[in-house]
Amino acid sequence: xxxxxxxxxxxxxxxxxxxxxxxxxxxxxxxxxxxxxxxxxxxxxxxxxxxxxxxxxxxxxxxxxxxxxxxxxxxxxxxxxxxxxxxxxxxxxxxxxxxxxxxxxx
Amino acid sequence: xxxxxxxxxxxxxxxxxxxxxxxxxxxxxxxxxxxxxxxxxxxxxxxxxxxxxxxxxxxxxxxxxxxxxxxxxxxxxxxxxxxxxxxxxxxxxxxxxxxxxxxxxx
DNA sequence: TTGACATGCAACCAAATGGTTGCATATTAA
DNA sequence: TTAATATGCAACCATTTGGTTGCATGTCAA
Numbered sequence: 611x612x613x614x615x616x617x618x619x620x621x622x623x624x625x626x627x628x629x630x631x632x633x634x635x636x637x638x639x640x641x642x643x644x645x646x647x648x649x650x651x652x653x654x655x656x657x658x659x660x661x662x663x664x665x666x667x668x669x670x671x672x673x674x675x676x677x678x679x680x681x682x683x684x685x686x687x688x689x690x691x692x693x694x695x696x697x698x699x700x701x702x703x704x705x706x707x708x709x710x711x712x713x714x715x716x
Numbered sequence: 717x718x719x720x721x722x723x724x725x726x727x728x729x730x731x732x733x734x735x736x737x738x739x740x741x742x743x744x745x746x747x748x749x750x751x752x753x754x755x756x757x758x759x760x761x762x763x764x765x766x767x768x769x770x771x772x773x774x775x776x777x778x779x780x781x782x783x784x785x786x787x788x789x790x791x792x793x794x795x796x797x798x799x800x801x802x803x804x805x806x807x808x809x810x811x812x813x814x815x816x817x818x819x820x821x822x
Numbered sequence: 823t824t825g826a827c828a829t830g831c832a833a834c835c836a837a838a839t840g841g842t843t844g845c846a847t848a849t850t851a852a
Numbered sequence: 853t854t855a856a857t858a859t860g861c862a863a864c865c866a867t868t869t870g871g872t873t874g875c876a877t878g879t880c881a882a
Contacts (some may be wrong), residue, residue: 621727637865653841674849689795701792759871780828780879
């Protein structure tokens with residue numbers, strides 16, 4: 611599980627959409643994931659393979675179906691690379707504040 | 717500052733190395749950054765332009781030199797996208813534990 | 823002012839990337 | 853067993869990407 615693979619995997623908008631889809635509903639099969647996508651099944655398969663190689667997605671064979679699960683660990687490691695622990699808490703607080711302000715404004 | 721630009725920027729190992737370099741010493745000029753890199757100055761310029769467009773790097777003109785600064789905000793937003801707040805604390809604790817264990821082992 | 827230094831712009835090229843189509847394999851259900 | 857369903861593999865193609873070289877511009881210092 612090289613970090614390089616993780617970053618490369620996250621670079622593509624389709625793959626991020628797949629992660630979003632799994633974040634919303636975990637354990638989806640290939641066909642289920644394909645339904646939201648506007649491309650062939652084979653293209654989606656390739657993207658999932660890249661996500662798997664990056665260890666961002668874990669799979670489980672169940673009969674003739676393949677279930678896909680999101681793995682958040684590598685994403686957390688990204689944040690830890692360039693953000694110090696203290697700075698990170700500060701940024702989280704800032705982002706919370708921003709969200710609260712956005713919610714309160716008309 | 718689109719998220720897409722951020723992910724695309726982080727996809728390349730050279731650009732991540734540039735971020736590392738700025739994380740180690742902030743405010744470096746183009747030439748300073750070039751010294752660690754094994755490619756032409758023009759190539760580095762292109763990479764920095766992509767990092768700037770992603771708002772991962774901020775620049776300040778000082779005379780004929782251009783200083784480059786790391787901006788951690790977009791990186792924090794990545795982590796917030798796929799990791800819930802509670803889960804994130806758990807992952808941080810886990811990563812801390814792992815580091816401590818690695819340090820203690822021979 | 824003039825030469826040296828720091829950066830900017832543009833054309834060009836090889837390789838990687840994201841997509842397609844076509845066919846193969848494996849499992850379930852009738 | 854057999855037809856339908858779910859996934860896998862491979863060849864092929866257009867576009868993007870990361871790099872180069874060559875030249876232009878702008879600023880500092882002698």
